[in-house]
Amino acid sequence: MGWHRAGSNIAYYANGLKRGEKKCSYYTHTFTYEYMYENDTVYFAYCYPYTYTDLQDDLNKVSNDLVKSTFVKRSLLCETLAGNKCEFLTITSKQNPENMAKRKGVVITARVHPGESVGSWMMKGALDFLTDPNNLEAELLRQHFVFKVVPMLNPDGVINGNYRCSLAGCDLNRRWKQPSKVLHPTIYHTK
8 A cells, every 4th residue: 555644643742741951841642543454564654754765766767857967967975884875966057157157056965864754855845846847946046056965865874774873873963073984974075
């Protein structure tokens, strides 16, 4: 059947338990799910998953499109610790090449925390918009800006099912100040 929304009596609320010096509340998430089939396998997720394979499929669609490939360049940023590709896209119009040096750059990144699959869905929406050859607003943006897009900064974490850390056990979002070329290659090369 694939991923779909299900359940009833869904609630998320402060449960009255306090934590820390500031006495912040703990929260409880509850829901009811009725299993429809005996011996069925059911997985629960707070958001639809978005995998590394999903990203590769989406990037292949963009780079294999004859029209989009005229204003989108797909490049390798670096390889991860596990040898996976961390790619980036350069999106800009090839029209008016004389003003290319005057165009401001816009950097967009996502998925530094692998468990935040909503970031990949946001990125997919941004890429769908920016690479839409029939959208006049997107074309106007491409004519005035150069977009550098790194859609998945932590592919190893996504592939291995980590929530917050990389394959090295690091929160990559805390490595921007002094990233290691060896341990934090995607952050190092993005910076």
